[in-house]
Amino acid sequence: MFKPLDRNGIAARIARDIPEGWFVNxxxxxxxxxxxxxxxxxxxxFHAENGVIGIGPAPAPKDINPYLVNAGVQHITLRTxxxxxxxxxxxxxxxxxxxxxxxxxxxxxxENGDIANWARSPDEPVKQxxxxxxLAVGAKRLWVAMEHNTKGGGESRIRRxxxxxxxxxxxxxxxYTDLAVLDVTPAGFVVVDMVEGLTFEALQERTEATLxxxxxx
Amino acid sequence: xIDKFVSTRAEAMAGIAxxxxxxxxxxxxxxxxxxxxxxxxxxxxxxxxxxxxxGRDDGPIADLxxxxxxxxxxxxxxxxxxxxxxxxxxxxLDLEIVPQGTLAERIxxxxxxxxxxxxxxxADTLLAEGRETRVIAGRNCLLEYxxxxxxxxxxxxxxxxxxxxxxxxSARNYNPIMAMAAKMAIVxxxxxxxxxxxxxxxxxxxxxxxxxxxxxPG
Numbered sequence: 461m462f463k464p465l466d467r468n469g470i471a472a473r474i475a476r477d478i479p480e481g482w483f484v485n486x487x488x489x490x491x492x493x494x495x496x497x498x499x500x501x502x503x504x505x506f507h508a509e510n511g512v513i514g515i516g517p518a519p520a521p522k523d524i525n526p527y528l529v530n531a532g533v534q535h536i537t538l539r540t541x542x543x544x545x546x547x548x549x550x551x552x553x554x555x556x557x558x559x560x561x562x563x564x565x566x567x568x569x570x571e572n573g574d575i576a577n578w579a580r581s582p583d584e585p586v587k588q589x590x591x592x593x594x595l596a597v598g599a600k601r602l603w604v605a606m607e608h609n610t611k612g613g614g615e616s617r618i619r620r621x622x623x624x625x626x627x628x629x630x631x632x633x634x635x636y637t638d639l640a641v642l643d644v645t646p647a648g649f650v651v652v653d654m655v656e657g658l659t660f661e662a663l664q665e666r667t668e669a670t671l672x673x674x675x676x677x
Numbered sequence: 678x679i680d681k682f683v684s685t686r687a688e689a690m691a692g693i694a695x696x697x698x699x700x701x702x703x704x705x706x707x708x709x710x711x712x713x714x715x716x717x718x719x720x721x722x723x724x725x726x727x728x729x730x731x732g733r734d735d736g737p738i739a740d741l742x743x744x745x746x747x748x749x750x751x752x753x754x755x756x757x758x759x760x761x762x763x764x765x766x767x768x769x770l771d772l773e774i775v776p777q778g779t780l781a782e783r784i785x786x787x788x789x790x791x792x793x794x795x796x797x798x799x800a801d802t803l804l805a806e807g808r809e810t811r812v813i814a815g816r817n818c819l820l821e822y823x824x825x826x827x828x829x830x831x832x833x834x835x836x837x838x839x840x841x842x843x844x845x846x847s848a849r850n851y852n853p854i855m856a857m858a859a860k861m862a863i864v865x866x867x868x869x870x871x872x873x874x875x876x877x878x879x880x881x882x883x884x885x886x887x888x889x890x891x892x893x894p895g
Contacts, residue, residue, distance in 0.1 A: 538846070589777070
């Protein structure tokens, strides 16, 4: 028997792999929670697309600063050493290769590293792009945090080919799901880690793409 | 003597023509709400509005769209359940969705005299369909053009009579680049300070990019 990670569990698992000194952007959804699991004494610098470098913990209600929000327009604090830049410089950070890591949520990831995270169909009447396309092509590393399978149908989100409209092609380096950690390699998805009690075979059964056993598996 | 201060909102908004491209700064903070109300009051129509996102059901962007004066919206996303989403789905609003970094860079390019640029952002997506792409240094890139404004509506924390500005914390966002990209940058500032009071190295938007300033105490 095995127990899938909940959303906080995925966030905590990602936080374990972020070393001191990295400059990191966290997307909306599961990724936003990652910073809560980075110990305070490990200096990781978090970026928000609206021009914040060095996001600190959420403020107590009495300490809210209306001029200080993150990319999800939530109130935040600034760490000592933090800085503000304007929007074009903030996206120069994203697009210019200055982020060591960006973590995004996604609908699907394919074995060649394509990510689909902005639309469920090419015919969606109103398009919601935001900053994901910029972050996906610009960060030094792109990791994805998502549930391994869709909620109702249990469809695999780890795909040979994405079925949803792409955000970017060939950019995902690693995927953290509620079941496993998968590296995207030229040979395909390599299983780096699985939740306790899950077997490679059981993981493969839940995955559309063909998986490759990692060194320790 | 250079003095960019105007004393009334009507004076600040005077002369904005029908068909103007309006750059509206702000991202959760730093939206010049008093000037948006002034634009609605002023009455210019057939506007193109350039703004980070299409807003919600209320607030300055929703109010401006609901006024019926905006013909086209250029932004990075629109919520389906919003004034903008409903206007678009009813066929009453042209919409151009631009990735947020490309939006910021197109505005910056306008202010910097860049005639066009190539970027990998969105090059392999639906947004590139029917548009010019080119492989540069092994990466597929999409051709993008600048977005020039006739008018920019700008929020500031402090301003002096030359129009030198500071912006508070993350309220800076689009304000400096939109001021540079428009023929006329109109500023609402929370505080007025004497010339020279802002440390020169701490000016966020230089006064040369600003045409009019209105004091709107917070």
